[in-house]
Amino acid sequence: MRALRRVGLGLAAVLLLALLWELVKAVVxxxxxxxxxxxxxxxxxxxxxxxVPEMLSRLTDPLAGASADPLWLAVLRAGGTxxxxxxxxxxxxxxVGFALALLMTRFALARSAVLxxxxxxxxxxxxxxxxxxxxxxxxxxxxxxxxxxxxxxAVIASYLAFFPVAVGALRGLRSPDVLHEELFTxxxxxxxxxxxxxxxPASVPHLLPALRLAAxxxxxxxxxxxVSTGMPGGIGRMILEFANFASSDPAKPWAxxxxxxxxxxxxxxxxxxxxxxxxxxxxxxxxx
Numbered sequence: 593m594r595a596l597r598r599v600g601l602g603l604a605a606v607l608l609l610a611l612l613w614e615l616v617k618a619v620v621x622x623x624x625x626x627x628x629x630x631x632x633x634x635x636x637x638x639x640x641x642x643x644v645p646e647m648l649s650r651l652t653d654p655l656a657g658a659s660a661d662p663l664w665l666a667v668l669r670a671g672g673t674x675x676x677x678x679x680x681x682x683x684x685x686x687x688v689g690f691a692l693a694l695l696m697t698r699f700a701l702a703r704s705a706v707l708x709x710x711x712x713x714x715x716x717x718x719x720x721x722x723x724x725x726x727x728x729x730x731x732x733x734x735x736x737x738x739x740x741x742x743x744x745x746a747v748i749a750s751y752l753a754f755f756p757v758a759v760g761a762l763r764g765l766r767s768p769d770v771l772h773e774e775l776f777t778x779x780x781x782x783x784x785x786x787x788x789x790x791x792x793p794a795s796v797p798h799l800l801p802a803l804r805l806a807a808x809x810x811x812x813x814x815x816x817x818x819v820s821t822g823m824p825g826g827i828g829r830m831i832l833e834f835a836n837f838a839s840s841d842p843a844k845p846w847a848x849x850x851x852x853x854x855x856x857x858x859x860x861x862x863x864x865x866x867x868x869x870x871x872x873x874x875x876x877x878x879x880x
Contacts, residue, residue: 610644617641642843650843651850663844667830667851674814674826675855681746682810682859685753686803692754693761697791698783703762710758713751718813722748722820741823748820749813753806760802764795800867807859815852827851 617636625633634640651664692710696703725748729739768790776786818828830848837844 613641613644617643639839639842642846647843647846647850650841651847663847667827667847670825670827670830670848671851671855674811674818674828674852675858677742677746677826678749678807678810678814678855678859681749681813682753682807682863684746684750685755685806685810686757688750689754689757689802689806690761692758693765694787696758696762697765697787707762710755714755718748718751718816719820721751722817726821741821744821745814745817745823745826748817749810752809752813756802756805756809757799760798760805761795764798764802765791767798768794796867800864803866804860804863807863808856811852811856811859815855827855 620633620636622637624635652662654660655663655666726744729744732739815828818826819832827848834845
């Protein structure tokens, strides 16, 4: 019942957003509303804000020509390509982030040295990293393995995914009470035994939200990386290509945007299934 309630609330939020969109179109003037040179509300013309039914009906139209696949099918195919890359980038981010969290939990000196660098890493924009990673990947010598463009996209997206895992896992691994840690020390438990039997179970309420946030960050990173590197076949490249129709067919560019939103929801929902088997450790889940 709790899961159904969450699904119902999510659908209600989507419906409310659509109603708010139409309300803004009905109330706000077509030229928007400005105070001096500052634009407070956007333009509401059909070119700037198409009607919601028009955007949804556009999904059923053929992509190009009467015999072509419908637009929604093309969006799903592109989304599937991006989702597979996002899954790889999420795995890379989880491994790197959790390894850093273990290192910072084990050594206080490492925490003082690494944590500021982890936070500082998120100030570097992906657009600046994308050409560098793509160029470095093309120069790698991996023997019989050829560096593919999707590998560069996965590495770039993992740059966003590792951060919430590193911070969330660090908070979780350090969350046990001092009394519990002293109890394990009194029983002469090793650091590994304390990690497995105390710190890891205690980290679950902190780690699960971080994993979901990492999944959505991986999707965002993949979309941005596809745009920056020009990799074809993904939802990011489709967003870039469909942007050319903004003036002639304003409802069409929204199709891949809806696909990207759906991609993020699917990724977060798939990662949320991990928590099903960890119910006894999720007494109080902490927000990421």
